[in-house]
Amino acid sequence: MAVETQVEMPMARAMTSRERRWRSWPQTPSLVFLVVLIVVLCVTTPGFATAANLRGVIEQVAVVAIVALAVNQVVLAGEIDVSTGSLVAICSFVYGNVALSQGGAWLPLCAALIAGGAIGAVNGVLSTYGRVPSIVATVGTQFILRGIVLLAGGAQVLNLAVDSRSFGAGAPLGIPTSIVVLAAIFLAMQWLSSHTTFGRDIYAVGGNSRAALATGLPIHRIRLLTFVLSGVSCGLAAAVLLGQIGQLQATAATGLELKVIAAIVLGGTRITGGRGSNVSPVIGAVLVGVILNALTLNRVSGAYELLVLGALILAAVSFEGVRQRLSGERN
């Protein structure tokens, strides 16, 4: 007699639980797209599948991916960070200057990590306790930091000594150092996300911040820590970048933030928070790297890079938006 008053998700009935979980992995579409793209490129573009080219792509991807893994956590918690480009620039400055005066690689790294973490903390405080929307706060710090870097560094280009380039140059056991670092960070993030209270709470805060607050989770502190994480990863990325390039420039990493956001969005993490995995930003970074590489190989001028990134982000979020609309206006 009673009307069936709720709509059950069709998935819950039709599939086994394992099927369902695979189907609902956020990174599935992008992974599929990536594989298809790589296959197409291998076939159509000579020069793509060469060791030298792939190595170059991988090195670029590594830097983006390291930052994207951390900013992914910020997005999962429901915020956003677009200051990463300038953050990497400042951290590379810190790294470079410490390396030039003290030598070595680990001391400069520590300095860069601390600098990154501190600035990340500022972003975090502004966005949480300061009630400044994170987009505004991080856009603001992005410009402030870039200004500082340009003022401090000017047009100078400094060269680093070889022993300061440990994090980006070289290839122990044949694997590029950048990849080793990336793998280490990935594992660390996986551990964070699945086995620490902090990592799980990030999903809770991003998924249902109201309930999280009611449950007593310290949502401000959690969000702040994600910004610190983002800053620290920028410090690390700076070390890797400097290792790769060997030179310090005030204009380093300009435009990185866009690649990072593109990587996160393309990988499948939901921009409103609460949904996504650690694999997503890595896949997204690879996708961005491969697409940009395809442009370069096809002699498309570098000017198109921005255009392509913008179009990609738009396409990715539109796709997600249409999907949500079709599946019934899920809020």
Place this chain on the structure above:
Amino acid sequence: MSVTTSLRRLTWPSRDAVLAVLFIAEVAMIGILVPGYLSPYGLLDASRQFAEVGLIALGMTLIIVAGGIDLSVGSLLALVSVTIGFSFQAGLPLGAALFAGLAVGAAGGFFNGVMVTSLRLHPLVVTLATFALYRGIAFAVSKGAAVSSFPEWFGIFGQTSIGGLVPVQLICFALLALVLALLLARTPFGRRLYAIGNNELAARFSGVNTALTRIIAYTLTGCLVGLAGIIYTSRISSARGNAGYGLELTVIAMVVLGGTRITGGSGTVLGTVLGVLILSYLQDGLTYGGVRSDWALIVTGAFLIVAVLLNEIFRRVRR
């Protein structure tokens, strides 16, 4: 009590007065610190630069009041400029090229509006994407080159003045500021913007077509960007793809400084104008005083953050 007063209630009671005082104090201080700054010609001439930014800030006010945001205005400016320059270079008569520029501006704004409303995407992400997309298109079209071969008369928009003193674009800005102030405060459209920014659900329940209203706001801003692009290109007599870099930051900072809450629902054009003046003369004073342009980045970023923080504090104190 008049309706305007009750609309003013939406912001801090004498905030505009505070801003006006701040502005005067600022100019005075710059005048003291930087000798030779306080000349009528110099002060008016500074408006050549802020008129462009100001026009865009007027549109941005409408968008933010309605609860949205637009990060792509700087890139759109570049695209407009490039459209003007390169279509002219390709043989189009300059008048038509200007028209094309305006059309591109409007189209860019319209696209933003449609993406934000039709798929219910967050304006942040959409305009971040178009920020890249529009500039990308500008770079692609210009291929890094610039067009400077404009005829003499093109300078009328950006380089001439009335009576040898008042720059044309300042008049343009003042007129449009007036028009938009009236639009926001005294027309049904303006009411609808405030309503949507405050309580979108109630607006929809009242029969307001919220999607259309938003699209109009974004498109109008796009048109203003188009106009600003014409003035800008005329002023520097050159069309290039890296115009307006960082412009969106400055514009948002000005709007927020003027008292518009970043989350929407309140704000006035008068406040924005004051914000434009304060920030512009600060930057102008710094430049005149020989401070490096990189400082401008730092100052603007800092102002943006401080302005939002202050807005929040004032809001708490009022309650």
Place this chain on the structure above:
Amino acid sequence: MSAPAELLPTAAADFALRGVGKSFAGVFACRGIDLNVRCGEVLAIAGENGAGKSTLMKCLHGYYLPSEGHIEIRGVPVSFRSPRDAEAAGIAMIPQEVDLFPELSVAENLFVGRKRPRARWGGFDVHAMQLRAREILASLKVELDVAQPVRCLAAAHCKLVEIARALNQDARLIIMDEPTAALTEREAENLFGVVAQLRARGLAVIYITHRLEEIFRISDRLVVLRDGALVAAGPTSDFDTSQLIAAMVGRPLEQLFVRNPHPPGETVLELRKLARRGQFTGIDLALRSGEVLGVAGLIGAGRTALAQALFGIAPADSGEILIGGRAVRIRSVADAVSLGIAYLPEERRSQGLVLPFSITQNISFAVLARFTRFGFVARRREACFAQEEARRFSIRGADVEAPVEVLSGGNQQKVLIAKVLALDPRIIVFDEPTRGVDVGAKTEIYAVIDALAREGKAILLISSEMNELFSMADRILVMCKGRVTGTFERDEFSAAAIGAAAAGVARSRA
């Protein structure tokens, strides 16, 4: 109506409220409530909408601080500053709306905010968490895949997860607020089984509902709230349906307002088999001009959904709507407005008014075109109109230029009514027009509705207050779970019959 039964002796009560009351801005939502519950017992709290049930439970759960009275646990007075304190003391609340974390798994939802079992090497022991989740669910005789994210679950299962969460927090008292509101009959049955399990395990359960058959099925004792006061209490076996309804609605057919009777006119609105998936189905309705058709029903019956379909906010999927005999399509608010339909939304603060706007601006908002000349709003004419409307509806408390957020609930509601009526509609749908409104304003609003009917408007009055419907309606339509379960003419009005129809109980039961 029996006097409130005696309270259990203090020593026997595990959880008690003594003289608890809560007021908002000087108006008491509930007052002087004494009730208690023992472990191993199910206490039902019955009452109509607005009786104060939810507010009372929010006090018990620490969401509100009581304005008077206190809470006792095992005879010891306690004070909660937040729901966390209440949960630490063993009181858990299952709210009406599902409040879980959709992306986390079932097992994880049980552990958010709590210490998770650790594995030897430092991370979580995911298996231990899942094991515990399965254990708890098994104790409720429920089997679920605990590794799947909650967003894949049906609403009924989400409820179970919330109960499991409460159990994982070592709750000794579980408060359930209308748990079957979104469940099918079969799912509700399962839930009753779970409640029985909880009782058997020695937990105390407070079950808020206004579904009568549920009260009789699962509760040991019950209390009835009406207008914020406790009006009946005792073992469930002491009550029967009619007594319960009588307690819930007060003296039946109590006239809050005397209307001037007049014959209705032509049929203005007709609905034939109107349906919207998941909300309502098979709605047949005829409304005449000058008539007030009351729409009764419980939460979740689909009344608001029907109103919103009529108003174009959430259009119907199938069926016909005829206005003045002509079939029409209503796909948007603009359509509805052009057809002369107006809707007074249920939530005035979040759906109806723009709080920072002035009274004038709110009233004129839907009809700004009328005051617009050469594109500008003529402020003085607008203000004059607002003054007139304020006088007409007795809106008191502020100048018409004051923002509506400073007004009392009753005055805010009048502003909303003025706004809706400014369109001069033919058909008006009032959705809970006197909710949260003081008695004086209520009477004034009734006078307005009566005057509108006399003018020949056709009125749909959605209300959860039986007295209101009895006083104001010419006919009453009852909905339950999306269907029409009864229509009553004025001479057929009976609280028992209407209550039964609203609860979906078969008509033959008196």
